Amino acid sequence: MHDLKAIRDDAAAFAAAMRRRGITGPEFPGYPAEGAEHAIMALDRQRRDAQTGLQTHETRRNELARAIGQAKRGGEDTTALEAEGAALRQSIETANAYLAESARKLDEMLAVLPNILDADVPDGPDESANAEQKQVGAPPAFDFAAKQHFELGEALGLMDFTGAAKLAGARFTVLRGDLARLERALGQFMLDLHVSEHGYTEVSPPLLVNDATMYGTGQLPKFAEDLFRTTDGRWLIPTAEVPLTNLAAGEILDAASLPLRMTALTPSFRSEAGSAGRDTRGMLRQHQFWKVELVSLTTPEASADEHERMTRCAETVLERLGLAYRRMLLCSGDTGFSSAKTYDLEVWMPGQGTYREISSCSNCRGFQARRMNARYRPVQTGPKPAKPDFVHTLNGSGVATGRALIAVMETYQNADGSITIPEALRPYMGGRDRIG
Numbered sequence: 001m002h003d004l005k006a007i008r009d010d011a012a013a014f015a016a017a018m019r020r021r022g023i024t025g026p027e028f029p030g031y032p033a034e035g036a037e038h039a040i041m042a043l044d045r046q047r048r049d050a051q052t053g054l055q056t057h058e059t060r061r062n063e064l065a066r067a068i069g070q071a072k073r074g075g076e077d078t079t080a081l082e083a084e085g086a087a088l089r090q091s092i093e094t095a096n097a098y099l100a101e102s103a104r105k106l107d108e109m110l111a112v113l114p115n116i117l118d119a120d121v122p123d124g125p126d127e128s129a130n131a132e133q134k135q136v137g138a139p140p141a142f143d144f145a146a147k148q149h150f151e152l153g154e155a156l157g158l159m160d161f162t163g164a165a166k167l168a169g170a171r172f173t174v175l176r177g178d179l180a181r182l183e184r185a186l187g188q189f190m191l192d193l194h195v196s197e198h199g200y201t202e203v204s205p206p207l208l209v210n211d212a213t214m215y216g217t218g219q220l221p222k223f224a225e226d227l228f229r230t231t232d233g234r235w236l237i238p239t240a241e242v243p244l245t246n247l248a249a250g251e252i253l254d255a256a257s258l259p260l261r262m263t264a265l266t267p268s269f270r271s272e273a274g275s276a277g278r279d280t281r282g283m284l285r286q287h288q289f290w291k292v293e294l295v296s297l298t299t300p301e302a303s304a305d306e307h308e309r310m311t312r313c314a315e316t317v318l319e320r321l322g323l324a325y326r327r328m329l330l331c332s333g334d335t336g337f338s339s340a341k342t343y344d345l346e347v348w349m350p351g352q353g354t355y356r357e358i359s360s361c362s363n364c365r366g367f368q369a370r371r372m373n374a375r376y377r378p379v380q381t382g383p384k385p386a387k388p389d390f391v392h393t394l395n396g397s398g399v400a401t402g403r404a405l406i407a408v409m410e411t412y413q414n415a416d417g418s419i420t421i422p423e424a425l426r427p428y429m430g431g432r433d434r435i436g
Contacts, residue, residue, distance in 0.1 A: 360397030
C-alpha cells in the first residue's frame with residue numbers, strides 16, 4: 001500500500017500527495033482531523049509504543065524466569081516472583097491483543113488510500129482536465145448519415161438486446177452469426193499480435209478469485225460494490241489484470257526473469273455501480289464483456305519505459321485495424337485508485353461522433369506489489385545478496401474487444417448497412433471482406 005517509513009520521514013509530502021487525490025479532511029473518525037497523514041502517524045505511534053512496551057514486558061519475563069530458576073535451585077521462596085510473572089503474562093497477552101488491533105486498524109486505514117501520483121500527472125477534478133498527447137488517424141467521412149453500432153447490428157439481425165434482457169436483464173447483448181465471429185476474430189487477432197510480435201506470454205487464468213486476490217490489485221475493500229460476488233465468497237474478475245498480477249503474490253522473483261509480460265483474453269464482469277442512465281443503448285457499457293489484458297512486472301528503474309512500451313502495444317492494435325484514436329494522459333481526478341499514471345486510448349466512434357475510451361494503460365509502481373508482497377531480488381553487486389525489493393506492476397487493455405467491435409462496425413459501415421471487414425481481420429473471418 002504505502003511505505004510507512006516514507007510517510008514518517010516526510011509526512012508533509014504524503015499529505016500533499018493525498019491532497020492531489022482530493023483527500024484533505026477527517027477521513028478517519030476518532031483521529032486528528034487535519035489530514036490522513038496525521039491519522040496514520042497517530043496510529044503508527046500507538047502501534048510502535050505498544051511494540052516497545054511489549055518488548056519491555058518480554059525482557060522482564062525472561063529475567064523473572066531466570067530469577068525463579070535460581071531461587072528454586074537455592075531453596076528460596078519464589079511466591080512473589082511467580083506472582084509478578086503471572087501478572088506479566090496477562091500484560092503480555094493484553095499488549096499482544098492491542099498490538100494486533102493497532103496493526104489491523106493501520107492496515108485498514110492505509111488500504112483505502114489511493115496510490116501516489118507521478119509528478120507529471122496534471123491536476124484536475126475529472127476527465128475534463130485530461131491532457132491530449134496525440135491524435136492518430138483521421139475520423140472517417142461518410143456521404144451518408146453514420147449509424148450507431150446497435151442500429152447496424154439490429155438491422156442485420158445479428159445483435160439482440162431483447163433476447164439478452166430476457167436471459168439476464170439490462171446491459172447484456174446476444175451476438176449472432178458474423179458479428180459473434182467478428183468479436184471472436186478481434187480477440188484472436190489481438191492475442192496473436194501481442195504474443196508473436198510484442199513478446200507477451202498467453203495465460204488462461206481463473207475467472208473466479210478469492211478476497212486476497214481482489215485485495216492485492218486494489219479492488220477490495222474500497223470497490224466491492226463494483227464487483228459481482230458468488231454465494232461461496234469468490235469474486236468474478238472485473239479484468240484479467242486481477243489474476244495475472246496476483247500470480248506474483250508472495251513471490252520473490254529473480255531480476256533476470258524481469259520483465260514478465262503476460263496477456264489473456266477473458267470475459268470481464270462489472271456491476272457498473274453508479275452508471276445508471278449512462279450508455280443504456282447498445283453494448284458500450286456492459287455487465288459482461290471480453291477484453292484482452294496486458295500485464296507487466298518489472299523493476300522500478302524500468303517501469304516508466306515499460307509503461308510507454310505497453311501503451312504502444314495497445315496503440316498498434318488500433319493502427320492495424322485502421323481506427324482513428326487519441327492518447328490522453330489522465331489528470332489527478334480521473335486516475336484510478338491503484339495507478340500512479342494512466343494513459344487512456346480513446347477510439348473515434350463515428351455513430352456517436354466522439355472519442356470513447358477503449359484502453360487504459362497504467363503504471364501502478366510498487367503500490368499493488370506492497371499489497372500482495374510481490375518482490376524481486378536485484379542483481380548482486382557486492383559480497384552479500386541484494387535485499388529483495390518490490391516489483392513495479394503495470395496493466396493495460398490490449399484492447400477491449402467489445403468496444404473494438406463497436407468501433408469497427410461504425411468505422412467500416414457502408415451506406416447499404418453492410419460492414420466492411422478490416423484487412424487485418426480477414427484471415428480470421430475465412431477470407432471474407434464484408435458482413436451483410
